[in-house]
Amino acid sequence: MPYEITPSPVAPPPGSRLWTAGATAGVAVVVLLGLAALHRDIAGPLLAGAAVVALTAWALNRPSQRAPAPGSTAAATVGDADAAPLLADQTLLDELFETLADPVMVVSGGEADDLAARRVVLANAAARDLLRIPREGTLLVSALRDPVVLEAVDEALFGGVERTAAYAGVGAQTRHWRVMTRPLAPNDGHAMALVVLRDETDVRRMELMRVDFLANASHELRTPLASLSGFIETLRGHARDDPKARDKFLDIMATQADRMGRLVADLLSLSRIELNEHIPPSGRVDLARAASDVIDAVSVLSDDRQVRVVLQDRGASAPVHGDRDEIVQVVQNLVDNAIKYSAAGDAVEVVIQPEVTLDQASAPWSGGNRGEGATRLPLVTPDRETGMLYAAVTVRDHGPGMAREHLPRLTERFYRVEGQKSGERAGTGLGLAIVKHIVNRHRGGLTVESAPGQGSVFTAYFPVAAPKAS
Numbered sequence: 001m002p003y004e005i006t007p008s009p010v011a012p013p014p015g016s017r018l019w020t021a022g023a024t025a026g027v028a029v030v031v032l033l034g035l036a037a038l039h040r041d042i043a044g045p046l047l048a049g050a051a052v053v054a055l056t057a058w059a060l061n062r063p064s065q066r067a068p069a070p071g072s073t074a075a076a077t078v079g080d081a082d083a084a085p086l087l088a089d090q091t092l093l094d095e096l097f098e099t100l101a102d103p104v105m106v107v108s109g110g111e112a113d114d115l116a117a118r119r120v121v122l123a124n125a126a127a128r129d130l131l132r133i134p135r136e137g138t139l140l141v142s143a144l145r146d147p148v149v150l151e152a153v154d155e156a157l158f159g160g161v162e163r164t165a166a167y168a169g170v171g172a173q174t175r176h177w178r179v180m181t182r183p184l185a186p187n188d189g190h191a192m193a194l195v196v197l198r199d200e201t202d203v204r205r206m207e208l209m210r211v212d213f214l215a216n217a218s219h220e221l222r223t224p225l226a227s228l229s230g231f232i233e234t235l236r237g238h239a240r241d242d243p244k245a246r247d248k249f250l251d252i253m254a255t256q257a258d259r260m261g262r263l264v265a266d267l268l269s270l271s272r273i274e275l276n277e278h279i280p281p282s283g284r285v286d287l288a289r290a291a292s293d294v295i296d297a298v299s300v301l302s303d304d305r306q307v308r309v310v311l312q313d314r315g316a317s318a319p320v321h322g323d324r325d326e327i328v329q330v331v332q333n334l335v336d337n338a339i340k341y342s343a344a345g346d347a348v349e350v351v352i353q354p355e356v357t358l359d360q361a362s363a364p365w366s367g368g369n370r371g372e373g374a375t376r377l378p379l380v381t382p383d384r385e386t387g388m389l390y391a392a393v394t395v396r397d398h399g400p401g402m403a404r405e406h407l408p409r410l411t412e413r414f415y416r417v418e419g420q421k422s423g424e425r426a427g428t429g430l431g432l433a434i435v436k437h438i439v440n441r442h443r444g445g446l447t448v449e450s451a452p453g454q455g456s457v458f459t460a461y462f463p464v465a466a467p468k469a470s
Helices: 017-038 046-061 073-079 083-099 125-131 147-158 201-220 222-236 243-275 287-297 299-305 324-340 358-362 404-409 431-441
Strands: 104-108 119-123 163-169 175-187 190-199 284-286 308-311 319-321 347-357 375-380 389-397 445-450 456-463
Touching: 104 125, 119 125, 147 163, 147 175, 147 190, 175 201, 201 243, 222 243, 243 431, 284 287, 287 299, 287 308, 287 324, 287 347, 287 389, 299 308, 299 324, 308 324, 319 389, 319 456, 324 347, 324 389, 324 431, 324 456, 347 358, 375 404, 375 431, 431 445, 431 456
Parallel strands: 308 347
Antiparallel strands: 104 119, 104 190, 163 175, 175 190, 284 319, 347 389, 375 445, 389 456, 445 456
16 A cells, blocks of 8 residues: 555645645646656756655645545545546656656654664655665665665754765676755654665766776787887888888787787777676577587687687577677687687587576586696676576686686786786787676676696576577
């Protein structure tokens, strides 16, 4: 049953012209509120003020939903024909409140020194989905545990002061919110406040993307640019008339320019993935087919390196939720790494597992014979949802392997294991960082298992897609 708020003693009686005018004005304000929520980039500053006006008018002026006493004026008013428009306005207000894009809650204060008395007396659908709470009755401290946010709510409840606070949602995909608290008129002797959360994740991510891109680009592009500048000066000088030296320097310059192009492309790709990391993909992809396409695409590279890439059970099917281009990029980067660190004559093994439980995903990898010294470490942990199944792609190489202390840092940008070279086809140092953020966006998992002299095994997990309806 919806939360009931009795009319204020100073409110006009239900059914009067003044009340009808107030209800109509409230509808207009809430419509403006809905438009502001839909176009927050243009009308965002109107959101908090419109929410306060609309919900305060609603709380103070809407008629009580309690049953009136027999013979009372309220009972007669409900039976009048004029009551139908008023009930329609109530329904419209309820629907608009429910469909607001921003999470909105009405909070009751109770006693000032009693934290357990702070309760959410009304929460719209967006707030319920975000905080996993029912429509009414939840303890505020269990829904929002941030001390700064709770302090802002208290100031609105007992100080009558409007406050704004920052709130970062917990979880692997962190979201950033601006919390706005506004005082409302008391109800039945209890202090009331409005709490509105506005999602600022995209703004924060765009700013972080800009800062990271500038920092990484300026740092990593400095070396190839210095190399190019040095060779240009050399070609302008004594090497101008030396055809052998000129050809050698031009080849090196072309290699450095190619490296710069790959670096910029990977930085842009990583920035785009991080920008949308909090938004899970909604597509459907066959993980086995994507792996097969990647192996066909790297056949030229593997032949040049004299490395065989073997996909076990090519006819398997493993449908998962995801973005095909990003899943292909995950498999591509893992296979590329395996080829780069494999010696001539070695084999890279790719295994698809159509259904893996969360417990199995956390267990040691059971294939192969790597010896007893291998260490398995999760780099990304899957979302822990009851009954969730995952499809896994495992890429194993027989290269030099890595010591345990290097494993936690493998997904850092530009991190290289000391003493290992990737040969002529040097990477940008961003491959595993891209893999991590793609897997994180898909709410999946990523593990590595390796030991010196025993090769490396990388496994990526993606949520299994539900069967298609017949």
